[in-house]
Amino acid sequence: MNPAPTEPLDSVDEAGLSPPLLLEGRGITKSFPGVKALKGVDLKLSPGEVLAVIGENGAGKSTLMKILAGVQSHDEGELRIDGQPVRFSGVEDALGNGIALIHQELNLADNLDVAANIFLGREPRRFGLMNTSLMHAQASDWLQKVGLRVPPETIVGHLTIGHQQLVEIAKALSVNARVLIMDEPTSSLSQHETEQLFAVIRDLSAKGVAIVYISHRLGEVKALAHRVTVLRDGENAGSIEKQDIHHDQMVRLMVGRDVSQYYALKERQTGEVIMKVDGLRTPHAPEHALHFELRSGEIVGVAGLVGAGRTEMLQTLFGVAPAVGGSMWVAGRSFTPQSAAQAIECGLALVPEDRKQQGLVLEMAIKENMSLASLRRDQRRGFLDFGSEQDIADRMIADMRIKTPSDMQQAQYLSGGNQQKVVLGKWLAMKPRILLLDEPTRGIDVGAKQDIYRLMEKLAEQGVAILFVSSEMEEIIGMSDRALIMHEGRLAGGLPRAELSEQSVMQLATGGDRP
Amino acid sequence: MKKIYGITGIFMVVFILTALMSSSFLTPYNMERLILRTSLFGIISIGVGFVIITSGIDLSIGSVICLIGCGLPWLLTKLSLSMPIAILVVLLATLMIGLLHGLLITKLKLQPFVVTLCGLLMYRGLTRGFTGDQTQGFGQVFKELRWLGEGRVALPGIPLETFGLPVPFFILVLVAILASIFLNRTIYGRYLLALGRNEQAARYSGIHTDKMIVVAYLICAGLAGLGGVLFILDVNSAQPVDFGNFYELYAIAAAVLGGCSLRGGQGTILGVVIGAALMQVLRNMITLVDWIPTHIEYAVIGAVILVGVVADEVVKRVASSRQIAASRQ
Numbered sequence A: 001m002n003p004a005p006t007e008p009l010d011s012v013d014e015a016g017l018s019p020p021l022l023l024e025g026r027g028i029t030k031s032f033p034g035v036k037a038l039k040g041v042d043l044k045l046s047p048g049e050v051l052a053v054i055g056e057n058g059a060g061k062s063t064l065m066k067i068l069a070g071v072q073s074h075d076e077g078e079l080r081i082d083g084q085p086v087r088f089s090g091v092e093d094a095l096g097n098g099i100a101l102i103h104q105e106l107n108l109a110d111n112l113d114v115a116a117n118i119f120l121g122r123e124p125r126r127f128g129l130m131n132t133s134l135m136h137a138q139a140s141d142w143l144q145k146v147g148l149r150v151p152p153e154t155i156v157g158h159l160t161i162g163h164q165q166l167v168e169i170a171k172a173l174s175v176n177a178r179v180l181i182m183d184e185p186t187s188s189l190s191q192h193e194t195e196q197l198f199a200v201i202r203d204l205s206a207k208g209v210a211i212v213y214i215s216h217r218l219g220e221v222k223a224l225a226h227r228v229t230v231l232r233d234g235e236n237a238g239s240i241e242k243q244d245i246h247h248d249q250m251v252r253l254m255v256g257r258d259v260s261q262y263y264a265l266k267e268r269q270t271g272e273v274i275m276k277v278d279g280l281r282t283p284h285a286p287e288h289a290l291h292f293e294l295r296s297g298e299i300v301g302v303a304g305l306v307g308a309g310r311t312e313m314l315q316t317l318f319g320v321a322p323a324v325g326g327s328m329w330v331a332g333r334s335f336t337p338q339s340a341a342q343a344i345e346c347g348l349a350l351v352p353e354d355r356k357q358q359g360l361v362l363e364m365a366i367k368e369n370m371s372l373a374s375l376r377r378d379q380r381r382g383f384l385d386f387g388s389e390q391d392i393a394d395r396m397i398a399d400m401r402i403k404t405p406s407d408m409q410q411a412q413y414l415s416g417g418n419q420q421k422v423v424l425g426k427w428l429a430m431k432p433r434i435l436l437l438d439e440p441t442r443g444i445d446v447g448a449k450q451d452i453y454r455l456m457e458k459l460a461e462q463g464v465a466i467l468f469v470s471s472e473m474e475e476i477i478g479m480s481d482r483a484l485i486m487h488e489g490r491l492a493g494g495l496p497r498a499e500l501s502e503q504s505v506m507q508l509a510t511g512g513d514r515p
Numbered sequence B: 001m002k003k004i005y006g007i008t009g010i011f012m013v014v015f016i017l018t019a020l021m022s023s024s025f026l027t028p029y030n031m032e033r034l035i036l037r038t039s040l041f042g043i044i045s046i047g048v049g050f051v052i053i054t055s056g057i058d059l060s061i062g063s064v065i066c067l068i069g070c071g072l073p074w075l076l077t078k079l080s081l082s083m084p085i086a087i088l089v090v091l092l093a094t095l096m097i098g099l100l101h102g103l104l105i106t107k108l109k110l111q112p113f114v115v116t117l118c119g120l121l122m123y124r125g126l127t128r129g130f131t132g133d134q135t136q137g138f139g140q141v142f143k144e145l146r147w148l149g150e151g152r153v154a155l156p157g158i159p160l161e162t163f164g165l166p167v168p169f170f171i172l173v174l175v176a177i178l179a180s181i182f183l184n185r186t187i188y189g190r191y192l193l194a195l196g197r198n199e200q201a202a203r204y205s206g207i208h209t210d211k212m213i214v215v216a217y218l219i220c221a222g223l224a225g226l227g228g229v230l231f232i233l234d235v236n237s238a239q240p241v242d243f244g245n246f247y248e249l250y251a252i253a254a255a256v257l258g259g260c261s262l263r264g265g266q267g268t269i270l271g272v273v274i275g276a277a278l279m280q281v282l283r284n285m286i287t288l289v290d291w292i293p294t295h296i297e298y299a300v301i302g303a304v305i306l307v308g309v310v311a312d313e314v315v316k317r318v319a320s321s322r323q324i325a326a327s328r329q
Helices: A060-070 A092-094 A113-117 A132-145 A160-173 A189-204 A218-224 A247-255 A309-319 A341-346 A355-359 A364-378 A387-398 A416-430 A446-459 A473-479 A502-509 B003-019 B028-053 B061-078 B081-105 B114-131 B143-150 B167-185 B187-197 B199-204 B208-234 B247-257 B269-288 B293-325
Strands: A025-034 A035-045 A050-054 A076-081 A084-086 A099-102 A179-183 A210-214 A227-234 A235-241 A274-283 A290-297 A299-304 A325-330 A333-335 A348-351 A432-439 A465-469 A480-487 A490-496 B153-154 B164-165
Touching: A025 A060, A035 A060, A035 A076, A035 B247, A050 A060, A050 A218, A060 A099, A060 A179, A060 A210, A092 A099, A099 A160, A113 A132, A113 A160, A113 A416, A132 A160, A160 A179, A160 A189, A189 A210, A189 A218, A218 A247, A227 A247, A235 A247, A247 A446, A274 A309, A290 A465, A290 A490, A299 A446, A299 A473, A299 A502, A309 A341, A309 A348, A309 A355, A309 A432, A309 A465, A341 A348, A348 A416, A348 A473, A355 A416, A364 A387, A364 A416, A364 B187, A387 A416, A446 A465, A473 A502, A480 A502, A490 A502, A502 B208, B003 B269, B003 B293, B028 B061, B028 B164, B028 B167, B028 B187, B028 B208, B028 B247, B028 B269, B061 B081, B061 B114, B061 B208, B061 B247, B081 B114, B081 B269, B143 B167, B153 B167, B164 B167, B167 B187, B167 B208, B167 B269, B187 B199, B187 B208, B199 B208, B247 B269, B247 B293, B269 B293
Parallel strands: A035 A235, A050 A210, A050 A227, A099 A179, A179 A210, A299 A465, A299 A480, A348 A432, A432 A465
Antiparallel strands: A025 A035, A025 A076, A076 A084, A227 A235, A274 A290, A274 A325, A325 A333, A480 A490, B153 B164
8 A cells, every 4th residue: 555645845946936857858759660669758857856657568668768768769859958958878878967777677786795786887996996895885875875774795685675676776876866767666665665765765856856756556656756647659648747646547547548446346255165274384484384274266365575475375385385394285185285286286376476487488489388387288198289279379368368469479578467467378278276376466557457357356256266465555455355464474364354454454464463 | 480491591501512612522422421420410419409408418428429339339249248138238328327417407406517527527438447448349240230320221213332321311310200299299398498498487387397307318318329329330440538529519519500599498300400411511521622621620610600609699689679569569
């Protein structure tokens, strides 16, 4: 859910004069072979302004940001900094002009320490050698500014994703960026870390740093932004001032049509118990024994802070991180899963958190990705059944409205939302009894998110039990029949729908007792 | 698909060039030898192709050829084992080697490079040991066995003394067809292709990746063993100190040229065979053409492989940017 709202910031000083535009784009156009990604987009940014840029996947947000940050250059149109036209020759040039881009996928060397990463390429020197003590001292300052309390000698690879992201931000700040472009910065952050980040953003904004904030989390946009620019299909679709920022309005502009209720809060019939977890111990947190049940047709959300062990629990249920104790009971069989193949046999399916590393073989065709789990079942004495493979592909692409020029397209060329649908398609082809979803809508645009929510509901109606992990409070509250909350490797508690609220979830997630 | 056209194109160019540059190239005797060598190297290249598809490598192939190539005649002549027993021993030896490689790599998570490098050293050393470093051969006996390597099948209308298709050629065709069916039409081939690109995702999809990797190393060792038998049958005289030396490099080069990326998950059997053919035509060219000094053989081959791989990368990037644009609808 949204962090507590704070005072709105003024971007207009007392004299009533608005400061000159820090960054301006006019008529930015960019084409790639076969497609026009941006068709004359305008952008305005003042010092200290927090501008949110929202739009569906493929709307052109990434391309626009890459142009602003110097990664690519525009074909037509004009970019101005402080009123002067510029054309960046590369990232260095843009950085030199004060524009820094913080990627969604982190750009850190995880075998080096924090200070080394912050000063990579600009290490302070003394007599030609690196001045490590100065580096560490300065790094500590920057870390303080982003509220990250780790020693600068810490190896980045040992930090959680959330902390790594804060290092990235510290790095950008250390080059005195005047414009920080953040691409989905909170997708891997816990609630607490998100609030930390917001505090940093507000602080920077007050100091005159402008922030361009790309996010699919409209709640955050509402809490943070002074203004919102909406892109759709490579064009400006609207601009919203702070007082007019509302969820429905944003979605309407993004999608171009009225979108009915985001989460449908339907009362669901749940059936019998279909899975029992009995004292299961994950290798990640072997000191805690997990106990819970799942009924067919119910959707259970799993909430918790980053590091609470939610992903690890799903991985143990699915057998990829075999349990070190306890057992599971699924539809009449009691066992302790030792491999994914075993779990699949019992009717489980896992849509993993990291779809590119664990969910898809990126260089393989969509069709082949979708059949991967069902090859064993559909084989004819060891031979591939191309017919059923084609059936699965046709059905899933149609049912889930996967946008692709062909089913032989490699999975890596799809947008995040479509990639997620391919992974789902793979598992739905197996007709699972129990569907485990790990952050099913992370990094996905509004339209695809809706599709996935509708799909979850349809499956639940058909009797599938769904257990989904999510870091988005809205999602947990909006989609769950009940929620399980984890805290540091153990199940802190469960909440029925009626008692689900941001407070009650956070209470348990931070180790408190049930309210 | 595009890769096949590339390698076939290069092959035809080199073939035609060699034919133009040397009058001895298109002679029946030379063609017979060329086809024979292509068949032998083709078989071992297919074996290493499977391993490369799993994003592994096998450096021990040459030494396995030495072990089996010297070991078989040794078993038959020095130990006087009967033919069936000797064949059985050889078969078991290759299975054990493949299993050893596969298990060390999957269970102990050792690097394929390291494991097979040790194999390269150990198997040859072992062979030199039990043969006393003596040359091995079949002599004039074992005619039925030797037919497998020396036999020729006459083509209609052409007398056998002039030209005949070597028996190993038919063995290659058989192996290639079986391998291609296995790779492209069975679920196991699909598993190998998937796990070669992304072992984690394959595992998360319920594939027994460890078992499949062991299978790949078994296939490789098995075909290396078969190659070893055919190589010794061809020359009928092998010195353990250098029999099969460097053959793994030819095999790997053929596989890479034929489309097996060392990153795994890619490759076609036909491509590998054409790659093997290309390697042999190149060697032929260097030997036959007067003004190319034979001692730069390795340099020429290395250069050709590099050019082939670079061209492949370039084509891939061009195709990739087109694909990206096509998807951003």
